Amino acid sequence: MSNPLVKIAEIEAEMARTQKNKATNGHLGLLKAKLAKLRAQIVTEGTKGSGGGPANAGFEVSKTGDARIGFVGFPSVGKSTLLNKMTGQESEVASYEFTTLTCIPGIVLYKGAKLQMLDLPGIIEGAKDGKGRGKQVISVAMSCSLILIVLDVMKPLMQKRKIEYELEGFGIRLNRKPPNIVFKKKDKGGIALQVAQGCTLQDIDEEGIINVMKEYKVHNAQVSIRCDATVDDIIDVLEGNRKYCPALYVMNKIDQITIEELDIISEVPHHCPVCAHHEWNMDGLLEMIWQYMALCRIYTKPRGQIPDYTAPVILPDGRTSMEDFCNKLHRSLLGQFKVALVWGQSVKHNPQRCGKDHILMDEDVVQIIKK
Numbered sequence: 001m002s003n004p005l006v007k008i009a010e011i012e013a014e015m016a017r018t019q020k021n022k023a024t025n026g027h028l029g030l031l032k033a034k035l036a037k038l039r040a041q042i043v044t045e046g047t048k049g050s051g052g053g054p055a056n057a058g059f060e061v062s063k064t065g066d067a068r069i070g071f072v073g074f075p076s077v078g079k080s081t082l083l084n085k086m087t088g089q090e091s092e093v094a095s096y097e098f099t100t101l102t103c104i105p106g107i108v109l110y111k112g113a114k115l116q117m118l119d120l121p122g123i124i125e126g127a128k129d130g131k132g133r134g135k136q137v138i139s140v141a142m143s144c145s146l147i148l149i150v151l152d153v154m155k156p157l158m159q160k161r162k163i164e165y166e167l168e169g170f171g172i173r174l175n176r177k178p179p180n181i182v183f184k185k186k187d188k189g190g191i192a193l194q195v196a197q198g199c200t201l202q203d204i205d206e207e208g209i210i211n212v213m214k215e216y217k218v219h220n221a222q223v224s225i226r227c228d229a230t231v232d233d234i235i236d237v238l239e240g241n242r243k244y245c246p247a248l249y250v251m252n253k254i255d256q257i258t259i260e261e262l263d264i265i266s267e268v269p270h271h272c273p274v275c276a277h278h279e280w281n282m283d284g285l286l287e288m289i290w291q292y293m294a295l296c297r298i299y300t301k302p303r304g305q306i307p308d309y310t311a312p313v314i315l316p317d318g319r320t321s322m323e324d325f326c327n328k329l330h331r332s333l334l335g336q337f338k339v340a341l342v343w344g345q346s347v348k349h350n351p352q353r354c355g356k357d358h359i360l361m362d363e364d365v366v367q368i369i370k371k
């Protein structure tokens with residue numbers, strides 16, 4: 001089989017040649033599906049044997065703490081400087097590119113949570129296709145619950161666009177929710193496609209969708225689309241392994257620009273201006289990190305005592321049920337669980353008796369009553 005990188009280049013060239021209009025939408029959609037499949041192939045080849053092969057040496061940092069935050073950016077934007085100032089680590093800093101060659105972890109304690117921060121080598125264009133150590137860097141980013149895209153404030157928009165392109169190409173979706181598409185494979189019956197009322201397909205029609213699905217060798221399935229879906233959304237659902245991840249654009253080196261230039265940068269959504277070197281706005285960045293991760297702090301309350309507010313149990317966003325809470329406290333706790341008393345935002349009455357399915361919210365207080 002010919003080299004997937006060569007094939008990718010060929011398809012990209014063909015896409016560039018093809019004018020975008022109604023008549024070519026279907027064909028372009030198919031090309032996109034082919035591209036996505038080739039990239040998936042590169043990604044699986046690149047991460048095969050991870051944890052051993054020389055390609056991954058220096059990247060196998062074990063997960064510790066309550067959440068993991070990865071620093072991704074071009075060389076010499078100040079990722080290591082930022083890690084050092086935030087965590088007290090000593091990751092090597094220098095004025096030349098590719099100073100950092102492996103993954104360097106640091107820890108920050110904030111609001112009772114232990115945040116693992118990962119400094120990473122700089123990535124360049126073509127990272128997702130295997131250039132430099134980009135693939136390893138992006139694989140680590142894939143394991144994070146927040147990605148800090150560190151940009152040099154002197155050329156932020158060009159860098160932002162290129163990094164996004166690399167991460168997107170690897171299947172990471174930044175600051176987005178999964179498309180509302182329900183897809184069920186079947187054994188027979190062909191493809192039953194349903195587009196919900198009020199939803200419009202963007203750059204593809206129903207026939208185009210069916211062709212893309214055939215490209216993925218799906219011939220029998222039930223698909224219901226409940227959003228204004230694009231062909232990329234359809235491909236994401238078919239690939240099935242996309243990572244939806246919050247991201248912050250850290251605009252570093254603001255000591256180099258004027259107040260007027262700072263105004264322009266503040267138009268960029270999800271951004272945080274800092275100067276790592278002089279430690280400007282480190283607190284602001286930490287608070288933004290905290291908000292974007294949306295971690296949930298739950299305080300436990302022993303019977304007849306006041307809760308321990310210094311040591312919350314930290315639950316990740318979207319996994320804050322009473323069951324998640326019990327499992328985080330102790331593996332055997334769920335078996336002994338009878339009911340819980342809950343005080344806080346998630347309940348109407350204080351306290352309220354809640355079961356295993358109850359969804360907890362930040363700063364709730366919980367007292368578990370065992371069987």
Ligand SMILES: Nc1nc2c(ncn2[C@@H]2O[C@H](COP(=O)(O)OP(=O)(O)OP(=O)(O)O)[C@@H](O)[C@H]2O)c(=O)[nH]1
Pocket residue numbers: 073074075076077078079080081082092093094095096097098099100101120121122123252253254255256274275276277278
């Ligand atoms: N003016 C200015 N320079 C900075 C700032 N932060 C970092 N630098 C400088 O930028 C250069 C690169 O910093 P590093 O922290 O090594 O950058 P990096 O992104 O880790 O670089 P690689 O590991 O090579 O990808 C160093 O000379 C730093 O002193 C800043 O806020 N302002």
Ligand SMILES: [K+]
Pocket residue numbers: 075076077093094095096097098099100
């Ligand atoms: K550097």
Ligand SMILES: [Mg+2]
Pocket residue numbers: 079080081092093099100119120121122
């Ligand atoms: Mg570095």
